[in-house]
Amino acid sequence: MKATCTQENLKRGLNIVSHISSKNTSLQILGNVLIKADKNVVSLITTNLEMGVRCQVRAKVYKEGSYTVNSRLLNDFVGLLKNEKVDLELKDDALEVWTDNQETKIKGESAEEFPLIPQISKKSAYVCGIDELVRALTQVLFAVSVSETRPEISGVYFNFSDGNLTIAATDSYRLAEKKIKLNEKNEVEKEAIIPAKTVQELFRMLSSVSGSASEEGGASKLEIYFEENQVMFVFDDIELVSRVIEGQYPNYKQIIPASHKTRAVANISDLVSAVKAASLFSRTGIYDINFELKEGKLVISSTNSQLGESKSRVAGKIEGDDNKVVINYRYLLDGLQNIDSTDVVFEMIDSSNPCILRPAESLNDKNEAIAAQDYLYIIMPIKQ
Amino acid sequence: MKATCTQENLKRGLNIVSHISSKNTSLQILGNVLIKADKNVVSLITTNLEMGVRCQVRAKVYKEGSYTVNSRLLNDFVGLLKNEKVDLELKDDALEVWTDNQETKIKGESAEEFPLIPQISKKSAYVCGIDELVRALTQVLFAVSVSETRPEISGVYFNFSDGNLTIAATDSYRLAEKKIKLNEKNEVEKEAIIPAKTVQELFRMLSSVSGSASEEGGASKLEIYFEENQVMFVFDDIELVSRVIEGQYPNYKQIIPASHKTRAVANISDLVSAVKAASLFSRTGIYDINFELKEGKLVISSTNSQLGESKSRVAGKIEGDDNKVVINYRYLLDGLQNIDSTDVVFEMIDSSNPCILRPAESLNDKNEAIAAQDYLYIIMPIKQ
Structure with a gap:
């Protein structure tokens, strides 16, 4: 050589x-x-x-x-x-x-x-934009289960249908889902669970080229191919090949509440500060904080018998019943910090049903925030 | 309250x-x-x-x-x-x-x-510029001994005399010394060994205000007071009080070679790349690389029986004899990366005497680099 x-x-x-x-x-x-x-x-x-x-x-x-x-x-x-x-x-x-x-x-x-790496034929590609996928992965990947006890949720769910790629991740306590448009038509529907480590590696590689495609003449599109129990991601002169996880991804659509009793719209950065303040007084190992919705404000509080207690108020638009729920602050922060907007739309039924967070995208003719439908974050409450 | x-x-x-x-x-x-x-x-x-x-x-x-x-x-x-x-x-x-x-x-x-902190009277201050001291500490602090077996070198040496503050640190394998001017007259000579952790804390505090004094109306001067076995650093409304280390700092002046047989001037960034390349092939636990000076170039090489070998050349101006020495690459890198100049002046006698590094500051009328005298870095060679 x-x-x-x-x-x-x-x-x-x-x-x-x-x-x-x-x-x-x-x-x-x-x-x-x-x-x-x-x-x-x-x-x-x-x-x-x-x-x-x-x-x-x-x-x-x-x-x-x-x-x-x-x-x-x-x-x-x-x-x-x-x-x-x-x-x-x-x-x-x-x-x-x-x-x-x-x-x-x-x-x-x-x-x-040196071990052989499977050759996968470049037939029937699913094609998406690299920048879009990088943003989508940022919003989803953090929610994946770190435990391997349930292999089907130790990966990220990819679903190709109706010209969209929907990706989802969950650790059974919270779930994130993001939908992006595919760049090219592919009539064949496909779903697969890709190991979290593979998706993290893909994210790392794509991040290094994302945003620089136009300047440096690099790729702006990613091609995805499947063959038997393997997946291959291709961009520029790079091919990442991985096994896929066998099994059935949980049918998470059925746990998404179809209705709500209370809806709140609030500034994410104010909410993040309030949740962090309460987190300092949450109980270690439980990480619970109280989240109350009433008359124009969100009240976030927690009590720790050794350290003390804290209660913060964040102004927000509340529709529907007064309501409250106990939540793991880390799951709430993960969601708030990855919703890519200024305000969040928070919906809940009661203290024992999942809460839904979505980005507040635009205003309707009554000046009310409309939630974006391409991103969803669900948190299971802590039952008291 | x-x-x-x-x-x-x-x-x-x-x-x-x-x-x-x-x-x-x-x-x-x-x-x-x-x-x-x-x-x-x-x-x-x-x-x-x-x-x-x-x-x-x-x-x-x-x-x-x-x-x-x-x-x-x-x-x-x-x-x-x-x-x-x-x-x-x-x-x-x-x-x-x-x-x-x-x-x-x-x-x-x-x-x-709560434990009491000693009160030290503000008499007979030594005063220096915060920005100057921060830069000086950057150039010296890294060389302090991390071991406590010899308490007198587990601290940084401060010497106030002739209107100057000289600080030095060593771990007995290498030594860094920097001299800065005091801002105000103080006829009383003083030397003290300040514990490394105190100096690190002082450095952290001063770094947070350094460079911002003029904009934000903060302090630009540091006052230093001594009383019995205590030292106090004062700036803004902040007082840092610490014990000093008792004992005699090694008389390091006597190990600084008064003459040299070879003198080299070279670009620091080229040298750093070459030393790092050689370091990849140095022996773990010994970290030795070969450093040769001959005819217009510095040759840096190393050999590792398992990994392979590497030899790099850096252009430089060499005066005097051909010469070579075996050095711990980490000590050499520490020195090169903290000399605050584009070129380094490197002086040596032979493979068993300490090498001296100084910043190349200006040119004399023969277009030769003159070494700055306010900073000095000495490395003991590895004896073969």
Whole structure:
């Protein structure tokens, strides 16, 4: 193997792929990046057995071949070079890396030892905007279950239908759902549960290119392909392949209350301060705060027998009955901080039914806030 | 106790003092802030027994008195309030905190339980500029010993003489020294070893006001007072009191080589990249890299039997003999990254004598870099 590329391209590729190389000491090769020189391209490949990523780097290839070296070491090392030409050559069981001012040998392992990553054919893509998906994932991903005891909620639910992608995540105490439009028609409906770690990795990769597409000529669209129990996300010259989680995602639509008895509209930033203030006096391990709706205000309070007590009022427009509920403040804060608007619309039936939060989007002709329908956050109350 | 102040003033004061309140569970009151209302001022006081800090907050005092509550809780809580009037009142063994939109009770402990902080008279101040001292501490503090086995080097050396303040720190493997001018005359020479934690706390406090003095009308000068085995730093309405370390600081002047055989001038940022590249191949636990000076270049290299090897060249002006030394890369990086200039002047005798780094400040009439004399960094070589 012998190839030349620019430090900039190599660095970008290594940044993308090296993140998932594990420090798995029992299978050391999983810490390596597979470098594969074919014709006019060098491919960088890493895997942690759950998912794998391939990234192509433009290069002049003098001799085809492949080799693996520690991915983080190579990434750190290349990041320290100037933006200049980098020569890569496999010689005597080491990767030699040459530039004008330095020469380096990195010992590695044969490419034959490296696990294969499934090939998925690029048929029947679901296509969405990268910026839209990054924003959507920000609003949903935090709600995913961190426990693996119920595998079907340890992933993010993706549903493709009617020209929309709906993503949802829950840990059974709260749920977030966001709908975005697909960019291209695809008549085939599809649902899948993607492991949280895969979605986090996808989010990390997309965030690094999001917002910069137009300036730097990078991708603005993401293609998603499914094949058997695998999913592949493709943008630029990057492919992320992962297993999907088998099982049935909970039918969460049925727990969304169809009606409400009280509706409140309030400023999110005021509410966040009040909830944080009450949180300081919530009981550790329960994290409960009281949330009351009455006559033009939301009253947030909590009491801790050791520390003291706090009660704050936030001005808001309240319609319907006086009402109250006990909520885990962390779930409430997560929701408030990820609703992408100035005001929140909060709806509830009573202290034992789920509360619904939506962004307050626009005003109707009576000057009342209308809730946006593309985002939904549900919190289960703490029963007293 | 009953007083009113602005949230802004109270928040600033709590930010200053709450940092040193410890989470010492065996003496719970050390986690508290002592709030003391006298005439037209509220004092906030914390201590961890090693040092104590007092901060005065402008206030309208209706009833004098004092009380203590958990410092971090109060700090977090006040930080969440809007900038408005805050009423503080001691009632039934709790501090009540009222604003327009909230009421809070914080349970605390009697002020009588709170440890006393020494009073030091404001006589014979040493006065220096806050911005200058902050910069100087940045350049020196990192070199202090983290071990307590030799108490005299577990602190920062302060020497006041000839109208200058010289500060130095060492862990016996490397040493940093910086000299700044005092703002006011004080004929009395003085030297003292101030505990590293006190200096770190001072640095944290000064950093928060440094650079903003002119805009916000804050202090630009720091006063330093000594009394018996105590030191007090005073700026704005803030007093930081600490013990000093007893003992004799090592006479480090005698290890500074008076001459050199090789002198190199090179760009610091290029050198930092080269040292970091070599560091990836240094031996763990030894961190050694080879540093060679010859004909117009500095060659930095290292070899690791498992990972491989790397050799980088940095262009530089070399005067004198070809030379080489083995150095701990972390000490070298610390020095290079804290020399506040574009180029470094590096001087050495041979592989067993200390190396000296200084900022390259200006050029003489032969276009040669002159080293600044107000900063010095010495590294002991690794003996082979």
